[in-house]
Amino acid sequence: MSVQSFGDKLAEKVRQKESPLVVGLDPRWDHLPAELRKDDHADWAARAEAYFEFCRDVIDVISPFAPAVKPQAAFFEQLGPEGMHALHRTICHAQAKGLLVILDGKRGDISSTGQAYAQGYLTPRDAGGAWGADALTVNPYLGQDSLEPFVEVAEAFGGGIFVLVKTSNPGGGLFQDLLANERPLYAHVAHLVEQMSAQFATGSGYGAVGAVVGATYPAQLQELRRAMPHAWILVPGYGSQGGTANDVAAAFDSLGLGALVNSSRGIIFAYEQPAFREAHAGRPWQQAVETAAQKAAEELRYATRASL
Amino acid sequence: MSVQSFGDKLAEKVRQKESPLVVGLDPRWDHLPAELRKDDHADWAARAEAYFEFCRDVIDVISPFAPAVKPQAAFFEQLGPEGMHALHRTICHAQAKGLLVILDGKRGDISSTGQAYAQGYLTPRDAGGAWGADALTVNPYLGQDSLEPFVEVAEAFGGGIFVLVKTSNPGGGLFQDLLANERPLYAHVAHLVEQMSAQFATGSGYGAVGAVVGATYPAQLQELRRAMPHAWILVPGYGSQGGTANDVAAAFDSLGLGALVNSSRGIIFAYEQPAFREAHAGRPWQQAVETAAQKAAEELRYATRASL
Numbered sequence: 001m002s003v004q005s006f007g008d009k010l011a012e013k014v015r016q017k018e019s020p021l022v023v024g025l026d027p028r029w030d031h032l033p034a035e036l037r038k039d040d041h042a043d044w045a046a047r048a049e050a051y052f053e054f055c056r057d058v059i060d061v062i063s064p065f066a067p068a069v070k071p072q073a074a075f076f077e078q079l080g081p082e083g084m085h086a087l088h089r090t091i092c093h094a095q096a097k098g099l100l101v102i103l104d105g106k107r108g109d110i111s112s113t114g115q116a117y118a119q120g121y122l123t124p125r126d127a128g129g130a131w132g133a134d135a136l137t138v139n140p141y142l143g144q145d146s147l148e149p150f151v152e153v154a155e156a157f158g159g160g161i162f163v164l165v166k167t168s169n170p171g172g173g174l175f176q177d178l179l180a181n182e183r184p185l186y187a188h189v190a191h192l193v194e195q196m197s198a199q200f201a202t203g204s205g206y207g208a209v210g211a212v213v214g215a216t217y218p219a220q221l222q223e224l225r226r227a228m229p230h231a232w233i234l235v236p237g238y239g240s241q242g243g244t245a246n247d248v249a250a251a252f253d254s255l256g257l258g259a260l261v262n263s264s265r266g267i268i269f270a271y272e273q274p275a276f277r278e279a280h281a282g283r284p285w286q287q288a289v290e291t292a293a294q295k296a297a298e299e300l301r302y303a304t305r306a307s308l
Numbered sequence: 309m310s311v312q313s314f315g316d317k318l319a320e321k322v323r324q325k326e327s328p329l330v331v332g333l334d335p336r337w338d339h340l341p342a343e344l345r346k347d348d349h350a351d352w353a354a355r356a357e358a359y360f361e362f363c364r365d366v367i368d369v370i371s372p373f374a375p376a377v378k379p380q381a382a383f384f385e386q387l388g389p390e391g392m393h394a395l396h397r398t399i400c401h402a403q404a405k406g407l408l409v410i411l412d413g414k415r416g417d418i419s420s421t422g423q424a425y426a427q428g429y430l431t432p433r434d435a436g437g438a439w440g441a442d443a444l445t446v447n448p449y450l451g452q453d454s455l456e457p458f459v460e461v462a463e464a465f466g467g468g469i470f471v472l473v474k475t476s477n478p479g480g481g482l483f484q485d486l487l488a489n490e491r492p493l494y495a496h497v498a499h500l501v502e503q504m505s506a507q508f509a510t511g512s513g514y515g516a517v518g519a520v521v522g523a524t525y526p527a528q529l530q531e532l533r534r535a536m537p538h539a540w541i542l543v544p545g546y547g548s549q550g551g552t553a554n555d556v557a558a559a560f561d562s563l564g565l566g567a568l569v570n571s572s573r574g575i576i577f578a579y580e581q582p583a584f585r586e587a588h589a590g591r592p593w594q595q596a597v598e599t600a601a602q603k604a605a606e607e608l609r610y611a612t613r614a615s616l
Binding site: 026044075077078081104106107110113116119121130139140145168171172178179181 | 417427448488
């Protein structure tokens with residue numbers, strides 16, 4: 001039986017939800033709703049349980065609007081092994097709700113070590129994988145041979161990877177913008193991404209190897225969209241980090257596909273925003289998350305049309 | 309109370325053990341001793357327990373010979389949350405045996421996400437950290453601002469980081485060797501490492517920010533030793549990956565300090581080597597590990613003297 005490729009899965013999900021919104025699951029203790037943060041002396045297990053309950057409720061209300069969620073591994077890892085249980089449960093719950101799961105772990109290592117990450121995170125659970133995420137973010141510093149084990153596992157099971165190309169942080173350019181042979185380092189990485197993705201591109205025209213390009217660098221986003229016609233682009237930095245719908249419009253192809261746009265804090269902590277607190281005092285926090293997700297999904301729907 | 313800096317801790321431990329040997333803890337199911345791999349249908353919890361028992365016994369026999377161990381996160385993560393429990397127990401056990409723990413996770417992310425990794429992995433357990441490793445390997449692709457949270461936490465608690473500079477894999481040069489302003493990318497990264505480390509260098513002359521440079525590139529190892537006089541260098545690739553004691557000699561300063569040399573498979577799976585199987589049939593696997601660690605520690609002791 002042939003598996004549906006990750007590129008095609010994404011195209012289908014984006015069409016189904018009519019939006020390229022990815023909701024970033026970045027749970028932080030100090031930002032949890034009061035009802036989940038009852039005890040600041042809570043142990044790791046209690047905190048991890050609160051993280052799971054938070055992510056579960058977020059997933060439940062955002063699932064009509066987003067094709068995928070992006071759990072940030074760091075925040076779960078911060079709680080130790082108990083946090084990893086919460087991450088695992090979060091992945092399972094999101095997939096049960098029909099969402100694709102892009103695990104943001106920025107992993108990367110040499111040969112058989114990279115293979116261990118790839119098998120662990122990208123092999124489906126019913127095929128012997130422990131985590132069974134649909135995709136994983138990976139770091140290219142170690143070169144093509146460090147990425148290949150990820151591509152192999154992704155190809156075999158219809159999963160995907162997103163390679164860091166141009167990150168959204170202010171200092172991301174320190175190495176990424178260094179000019180080598182008259183091209184910045186990120187363009188060299190983009191070239192490799194395009195090669196690896198084009199090799200296995202299927203019906204949608206996209207392959208299993210995508211790229212991370214921050215919304216905070218709109219000019220590079222446009223340049224990199226052209227440089228990687230077969231690669232899905234995962235765009236962080238929208239919303240709280242300052243990127244606007246206008247900034248991300250250049251990431252889409254002429255069908256409004258080819259890019260996913262992530263928003264984390266602006267959605268999952270929407271109940272902290274003064275506007276919601278004033279207008280909806282006493283209403284459940286989940287309502288703020290739902291409203292924010294719907295609004296972001298709509299804004300991004302227009303951004304995809306602007307690309308036509 | 310002032311904490312002992314990581315640079316000084318390493319110098320003290322290397323002097324105490326009279327060797328710069330780091331034993332890499334890379335448990336793999338297919339290589340475990342038969343007595344620990346009783347059931348190939350074992351579930352995650354049973355496999356994780358076997359990983360811990362394996363690492364515990366390795367730690368017990370190698371601890372007289374090595375200042376530090378380097379657990380490879382990928383192999384524990386491959387077993388899911390249960391594997392992370394085994395990693396946690398392994399870290400605790402190694403520290404109880406007086407070993408420094410360098411967690412090989414190659415983490416790296418922007419701002420507050422990087423901070424979550426730093427706090428989670430490098431804050432001591434008795435100061436509220438979940439993992440409490442002594443040091444962590446980190447990836448520099450995201451730039452200086454992504455490394456700073458790690459440096460802050462490391463400085464505060466006497467921990468350290470090892471930044472990937474020149475990795476040991478055959479394809480590591482694809483990006484790392486790209487020439488920008490007439491210097492390879494890895495030299496730019498090395499320059500940053502030296503700056504960050506020199507800033508806080510203490511009694512030993514070394515700071516909390518070290519570098520990873522593969523034994524498989526001896527010429528670069530020599531060049532990078534000179535370029536980063538305040539940075540401890542963690543040298544992978546010795547032994548199984550092909551690097552010799554001769555190859556690593558250039559990594560040490562005139563006191564025989566400044567570098568740690570990692571060996572993983574050559575030590576922890578020593579019982580698989582035909583020489584041991586023939587000579588010691590019926591003897592416990594731990595004996596092979598102990599002998600291999602002792603031999604590697606001695607070889608490397610001579611390598612440090614060769615640098616005088």
